[in-house]
Amino acid sequence: MSKPMKYVYAFAEGGRDMAALLGGKGAGLAEMTRIGLPVPPGFTVTTDACKVYLKTGEEPPELAVEAAQALAGLEQAMGRTLGAPDDPLLVSVRSGARFSMPGMMETILDIGLNDESVAGIAKATGQERFAWDSYRRLVQMFGHTVMGVDGDLFEEALTAHKTRRAVADDHLLDAGELAELTEEFKAIIRKETGEDFPQDPAEQLSRAIRAVFDSWNTERARVYRQREHISEDLGTAVNVQAMVFGNLGADSGTGVAFTRDPATGERGVYGDYLPDAQGEDVVAGVRDALPLIELKKLNGPVYGELVDHLRTLEDHYRDLCDVEFTVERGKLWILQTRVGKRTAEAAFRIAHDLREEGTVSEDEALVRVSGAELTRLMFPRFRTTSDDVPLAHGVPASPGAAVGAVVFDSAEAVRRAAAGEQVVLVRRETTPDDLPGMIAAQAVLTSRGGKTSHAAVVARGMGKVCVCGAEALAVDTVARRFTTETGTVVNEGDVVSVDGTAGTVHLGELPLTASEVGRALETAAAAGPLTEAVLGALAHADSVRRLQVRANADTPEDAVRARALGAQGIGLCRTEHMFLGERRALVEAMILAREDTAREEALAALLPLQREDFTKILEAMDGLPVTIRLLDPPLHEFLPDRMELAVRLAEAAEPDPRDRELLAAVERMHEQNPMLGLRGVRLGLAVPGLMAMQVRAVAEAATARLRAGGDPKAEIMIPLVGTVEELRLARTEAERVLAEVAAETGTELDCPIGTMIELPRAALTAGKIAGTADFFSFGTNDLTQTTWGLSRDDAEASFFPLYLEKGVFEVSPFETIDQEGVGRLVEIAVEAGRAVNPRLQTGVCGEHGGDPDSIHFFHRAGLDYVSCSPFRIPAARLEAGRATLTETTRTSDTR
Numbered sequence: 001m002s003k004p005m006k007y008v009y010a011f012a013e014g015g016r017d018m019a020a021l022l023g024g025k026g027a028g029l030a031e032m033t034r035i036g037l038p039v040p041p042g043f044t045v046t047t048d049a050c051k052v053y054l055k056t057g058e059e060p061p062e063l064a065v066e067a068a069q070a071l072a073g074l075e076q077a078m079g080r081t082l083g084a085p086d087d088p089l090l091v092s093v094r095s096g097a098r099f100s101m102p103g104m105m106e107t108i109l110d111i112g113l114n115d116e117s118v119a120g121i122a123k124a125t126g127q128e129r130f131a132w133d134s135y136r137r138l139v140q141m142f143g144h145t146v147m148g149v150d151g152d153l154f155e156e157a158l159t160a161h162k163t164r165r166a167v168a169d170d171h172l173l174d175a176g177e178l179a180e181l182t183e184e185f186k187a188i189i190r191k192e193t194g195e196d197f198p199q200d201p202a203e204q205l206s207r208a209i210r211a212v213f214d215s216w217n218t219e220r221a222r223v224y225r226q227r228e229h230i231s232e233d234l235g236t237a238v239n240v241q242a243m244v245f246g247n248l249g250a251d252s253g254t255g256v257a258f259t260r261d262p263a264t265g266e267r268g269v270y271g272d273y274l275p276d277a278q279g280e281d282v283v284a285g286v287r288d289a290l291p292l293i294e295l296k297k298l299n300g301p302v303y304g305e306l307v308d309h310l311r312t313l314e315d316h317y318r319d320l321c322d323v324e325f326t327v328e329r330g331k332l333w334i335l336q337t338r339v340g341k342r343t344a345e346a347a348f349r350i351a352h353d354l355r356e357e358g359t360v361s362e363d364e365a366l367v368r369v370s371g372a373e374l375t376r377l378m379f380p381r382f383r384t385t386s387d388d389v390p391l392a393h394g395v396p397a398s399p400g401a402a403v404g405a406v407v408f409d410s411a412e413a414v415r416r417a418a419a420g421e422q423v424v425l426v427r428r429e430t431t432p433d434d435l436p437g438m439i440a441a442q443a444v445l446t447s448r449g450g451k452t453s454h455a456a457v458v459a460r461g462m463g464k465v466c467v468c469g470a471e472a473l474a475v476d477t478v479a480r481r482f483t484t485e486t487g488t489v490v491n492e493g494d495v496v497s498v499d500g501t502a503g504t505v506h507l508g509e510l511p512l513t514a515s516e517v518g519r520a521l522e523t524a525a526a527a528g529p530l531t532e533a534v535l536g537a538l539a540h541a542d543s544v545r546r547l548q549v550r551a552n553a554d555t556p557e558d559a560v561r562a563r564a565l566g567a568q569g570i571g572l573c574r575t576e577h578m579f580l581g582e583r584r585a586l587v588e589a590m591i592l593a594r595e596d597t598a599r600e601e602a603l604a605a606l607l608p609l610q611r612e613d614f615t616k617i618l619e620a621m622d623g624l625p626v627t628i629r630l631l632d633p634p635l636h637e638f639l640p641d642r643m644e645l646a647v648r649l650a651e652a653a654e655p656d657p658r659d660r661e662l663l664a665a666v667e668r669m670h671e672q673n674p675m676l677g678l679r680g681v682r683l684g685l686a687v688p689g690l691m692a693m694q695v696r697a698v699a700e701a702a703t704a705r706l707r708a709g710g711d712p713k714a715e716i717m718i719p720l721v722g723t724v725e726e727l728r729l730a731r732t733e734a735e736r737v738l739a740e741v742a743a744e745t746g747t748e749l750d751c752p753i754g755t756m757i758e759l760p761r762a763a764l765t766a767g768k769i770a771g772t773a774d775f776f777s778f779g780t781n782d783l784t785q786t787t788w789g790l791s792r793d794d795a796e797a798s799f800f801p802l803y804l805e806k807g808v809f810e811v812s813p814f815e816t817i818d819q820e821g822v823g824r825l826v827e828i829a830v831e832a833g834r835a836v837n838p839r840l841q842t843g844v845c846g847e848h849g850g851d852p853d854s855i856h857f858f859h860r861a862g863l864d865y866v867s868c869s870p871f872r873i874p875a876a877r878l879e880a881g882r883a884t885l886t887e888t889t890r891t892s893d894t895r
Contacts, residue, residue: 023237025096042241083201265349371875410437541881571867680720780846
């Protein structure tokens, strides 16, 4: 008989290894309880209970009984009863998903307060104002979160009271005003919902738990999960915890602490502290917090105890920890811990430092950083001079450089971004409802809050530039402008530059310069702690990875840069890019030729140009493989636009005869679907002499390099093969030309000939094709288009956003490989090809070759290399190393 499902766990029953069941927050509370930290007691309702609720619309029948039993245990531990009229127990109800989703789901504080118990808590604490402040917070939170009342209605009432008193902050309202405000809040609830705020503490608790379950499916939570690639079916846990209060006077307070700086990774204790405040005030950023070090002056013993606990937590988790705490009348309570979100810079420095300290191994340090983070570090930075006076300074919450038009709400940010405009979202402080705008914006700028505010935490998690707490800016969201301390007015639409590294904002667009990391990667020389950490991680990745990393490069300049960035060859050299500019006229002449002689003359003129290109590229990559793809796109792409030609002819007094010829050629070569028409190997077989010219150029370039003492390793790739017969014909022609050049020069060439697998039929018949190929290179861009039966450009401009919104795609298959479809074709082709030709080299040259998730798949699929644009090479090297380590871990876990 199976063991009955358990839906509620007391904190003392869990641990950090139960995060899938208890959520990240619940597992952290359980772990801290287990190791003896001062955690207010409580219990966790599991993610399993949430899944049942989301599936059926009802809580599991057992949940009510288990929750009541857990509450009884909590009441016994605290010596108080929930909602009792004298000295009541109050509890918080907080969400806690498996993966951190800061601010995306709901929290309700002070559950248990009602018209009777508010007097009891006032008497027990001796603070009437505190009691009414707590009650009004509960009514406001409960009304909005649980009962669905528009939150602006409460804010308007609160603002009216502050206006009458001529005060800026909530905490300056006295007990009488807060009591009036609470009654107004209850009246708003009654008017908006037709029911009264519930007085029964048990009802408050059960409805709050249900509201947290419901918050899993709010729009902002869905948007965040989509952005962070978090599965929709995980559900959230709910944590019910005894309340402790930071708003009981000067000897109380609340804060958020980090064991290292989450923006830079520097060692030390960082964070914010608010005296006489509740935790939500810090996270929301509605009051400007003090630096955490100020707590040392306010209460040295509590600060020392906090530092000890932070050290314990970092040693225990072996990572940066993000810790929420409350001081209640001089007593320290730890409310939450989690492995903290961090910027890309901090990720590399923390991983490096923990390895240097002996806390983590070299392998684990590498696994803790990612190619996506490395890419962000390679973005340019602003180049400033002493004449560049900032509009304002703030907290450098998330580094980087961003330029955009100022917008003052999320909807406008989304609208402008969708139209292709870069924007900077400016707010006094952000809330979870601002998430769509934060995603759309290049940067976030707030006039309130610090490194632990909602804006800072979310921006860091997304890798967005962020400056918080720019107090000198007076942000007016109604007039849609902000004003600086000196009186400068910046209106919506004005362009600003936000420097998240320096914490400054500048009017206009500042010039950019290469990043410190970008320069270090090209020179392989560290210039500081960050570059030392990056180069160390890459060196270890190179030492453990199996996948080679090559470059997609079409010019000598690209080849030189790619090699400097660590490329181990060129996996895709696109020869069509060599036919542009002034050379287009020669291609036009080849296309217009009606006789063999004219076509041969055009090809003869192209030959030395191609040979020179190949010679320089082979020189740049001397000793490393260079895979040269023969002409792939249809020839009409090298001709002028049909409409442009027709207009030119119609408007000309004396039409150019060449224009008439070009128009006739364009119309003759027009195809309904050029992607599936006369291109690739079909073009090489259909146009006499074209393939021979390109192969000869490769052969003569390689011969020239050999005679110059070089070590050329040219490879010829036949594109768009769909059947082995095409490859046999093309290979026969290529081998004939290679033999001719060898005979003419007396130099034997070792030039492998392979094919690009970019059609489903090629993948499915790879066993036959492999008998005629020396290598396979998967062109995953076209393979994705032909497998899905769609055009990337057309799809991304039309229905892709809808498909992403509706969950048809979790991510675009052109960004990350579709493992089930396109990926399966790759696996089939690799397996079938190597069964026939065990020495078959396999790689990928589509841009998926630089995508971190795709690289892990290609590693598992057994490919020999990935190839990507030069800029993505460092990230690809890093991910190839991580793929080796994570695959080793995954394999050992399944044994």
